[in-house]
Amino acid sequence: MSSSAAAVYAELRLADERDVPHIRRLSHQMAEFEHLTELFSATESLLSSTLFPTPPPPPFLSFTVLILELSPTPLPPSADAGFPISRRIDLAAPLDDPEADAFASPRGGGKAVAGFVLCFPNYSTFLAKPGLYVEAIFVRAAWRRKGLGKMMLSAVAAQATRMGMGRVEWFVLDWNQNAINFYEGMGAEVMPQWRICRLAGAALEAYKGGDEKDGEESK
Template identity: 65%
Template sequence: PRRPPAPAAAGDPSKEQAVVFTRIRLADRFDVPNIHRLIHQMAEFELLTNLFSATESSLTSTLFPSPPLPPFRSFTILILELSHSPIPKSADDDDSNLGFRPILGRIVLKSTVVDPESSTFASPRGNGLVVAGFLLCFPNYSSFMGLPGIYVEDIFVREAWRRLGMGKMMLAAVAGEAARLGCGRVEWCVLDWNENAIAFYNGMGAEVLPQWRICRLTGEELSKFAVD
């Protein structure tokens, strides 16, 4: 079982390094307002706001049915939360009954991070927690391998908290679940102009496949196939 990280040792404050404590957990319907804001920020970052039409209502109805489906067996969202104090493990925050135990960690900061959106992205779980990012994934299948896999549709960290390894933490959480479930692979896409992300994924050991292109039917073109 995972244990909460120990707080930094006491000592000369001038020599202590800033630490932020992290938790990766399953999202629920109470997270939808933050998820909606994060998706919009991601659309702005990717210069694709013209494609953004999600609403809090549509996200709630499609991502969080009742009763909930097992994580990683259907649409699954992981939420990354931060605190400047150690995050206690409480029964209310334990999603292990759903098949995923929250992952606690800590990051030593090289300098203080100023987050101007901390109040906007306050976690619905309270305790001063702030939502810094999210990951959306769902199962797929490789006929060549004859094995199930997991596809990561979205991974996003808010600007104030980038380049601290938080994206890698979320991807590692999915990879760990994929390995535990006996999946053959984890896949995701990256925009060809996002050289920083491509370098980051290569550094993780991921293979970027330049020969593949995404094909998509949507909107009116998709509606043409509707059967009356």
């Protein structure tokens, strides 16, 4: 999609199974950006079965993906509450998107997928309230620094408040100072005293039998 005028129209909507190919492509681009492609093993089949089970759970009560699409023509107004959310994005100059054809919307209409956000509920024992954890938020390179990341994260925060939740959380890589500055500018507190702990791969499989792993042989 090449914007002939210096404006595009952004829409943030709930994803469905038709979006899986783009979700995988965006996730792989995110892994490339974060220099973590060696950890990437997602397939379309796995994404379909885990993100879009049958019957589907209500949005934001399980894994929820929001897709960000851009249109060269105006979109219907936003819903009173919830999704889709639409807005006009004014550009300093017309912008060419070399990946537009590869990311053409499965819904047609000349729209292109520009990003996504994936979140799911968590819980704070300190607050005694549920919250939303943002597992992934990503905007394709051509469309960064246009306010689209803020649009997506703000939408998740608004949904959390509508549901009476206590907080929204996510992580940021310590070398990504641009992202840190962006999140702090939105009012987020970056908490350097916390560290992510992870069991995965062989370390996780070692617990498959359910035995405790305390470093000592059973007696």
